[in-house]
Amino acid sequence: MRGSIRTALAGAVGSCLLAVLAPTAASAATTSTTTPAPVDCATPPGGRTDAVRLAPGQTLYPGKSLTNGTENLTMQDDGNLVMYLRDADGHNGPAIWNSGTWGHINAEAQMQQDGNLVIYTSPDMDYRPIWNTGTWGHPGSCAVLGANGDFQVMSHQKSGTALVIWHTATGQPNPGDTDPTRLQAGAAMGPGDWRASRTTWLVLQGDGNLVLYRKSDNAPLWNTGTSGHKNPVATMNADGNLRLVWADNGPDWGITGSTSSNTSGNPGATAVVQDDGNFVIYRTDGKPVWQSGTWGKA
Template identity: 35%
Template sequence: MSVAAGTLVVHEHTALPSLGGRMTVTRKPRTALRAGVVVAALAAGVLAAPTAALAVEPGHTQGAGEVMRSKNAVLKLQDDGNLVLEHVSGGVLWASGTYGNPGATLAFQQDGNLVVYKKDGGEGKGGAVWSTGTWGNPGSRLDLQSDGNLVLYRQDGSPAWNTATWMTGTTLYAGWQLGAGNWTWADNAILAMEQTGKLTIRDREVPGIRFDTNTWGPGAYARLQADGNFVIYKKDGGEGKGGALWSTGTWNQPGARLVFERNGDLVLYKKEVEEVLWRSGTGR
């Protein structure tokens, strides 16, 4: 990794940081959360201890290659100029969309703005193709947290921007959804709503895909509807608006719940009973 200035440092936190304040990417309503999920993940080794968030300080500049890595995610600038955040299992959680710019560089500027510049561009020279829009925040830091969320913090510790790629709970109820880049875990598998618009189940320890909806639509999200149908919608779609890319076909089942079981099987259960309405068949 070529670094013109700045260093990689480890900052100590006493808890997983709260993501209050202004963000350019916001949490969709009622994402899948459950009490104790972080504690359980720590016990299972999915998350690193919350005292280890890897951070890049202002002044860091580099070309293509790995930028930073945490327990569950890796940030890299690809040869084509796209800045990509991947789960370590292989799924793409977030991307800047700046492909088609070979020779691009990534700069975390002293003013707190994270910028992708095309070849021969740079601070003071122009050529920016993407940025977090967080200028005016000197003394900021960029953290890749162990839950997979990339967060740009101001000097006072408040978040200025994030990728919204955090880990969620393992159960969805009616009206709950997995936003683009959200993911969860089983003992031996990872379920992710990937940035490209497909829902995947991948092996945790070795490369391998168990389930793939083969859908495409950057920013798409998955939602368990009130009628019991689990649907992937394109970014601007939704119930009553259309834009469905895939579904389990389980409508007319109000009260159904979706569970990512510990064995890696994704199962949709009928209301208040263990009757299976649909399953991915990926349990091992």
């Protein structure tokens, strides 16, 4: 029942683990003019950092995190700002984005009054900027860990709304969906996007690998064996084929490679991340046409 998306656990598990621990192409993030639900960027009472937001002038110190219930965004002691998936007990799962600033002990992230989110080296060093979102010129902006898993810098508008001026482009695809276990026909996943059951996460990593992780210990159960590629996109096509493509020369230069489940001819099929540990593509009549073969392993 398996298509050309390979299980490849014997040779590729090590590479997918390394890909999670090391910075990936997802750390680049993007600028955006997307307009989601308005967000209040006003400073929280007492000037504190609340669970999901850094208001102007606030700092995320080493060892501290923002959390939205499904992700933890942590300013690590090694200087790297990392977004992790979060299990029901609050423990970190796989990393889905990072700033690529490891090696700067006790660095901190500051939401500046000018609208720029900047990571500085430790005050004990030279307090030098080593990473930023490039969003200066938007005073009053705040950094928000959205409910759908996208970390954003939002510019507070005079109209009372907020405009996304930078984001990591991570989280759940189709945030309007009420079922996080499914990849519906026509839905797509980009780097750092994920789906989840109660026992597993399905993550499209920035290195091009689509990986199914077990929540209990973060162990990879299945992967496509496609690490080492840039700009990946996984799409549940309308014809029933789950297709993963990548563009190593940049998205503007077109697709340079792909793999798929070879399940075309099943229009409207849906991919489901199941509680039993299996990742399955179902036809509209409920018949499975492809699976990862990982049932009972979660």
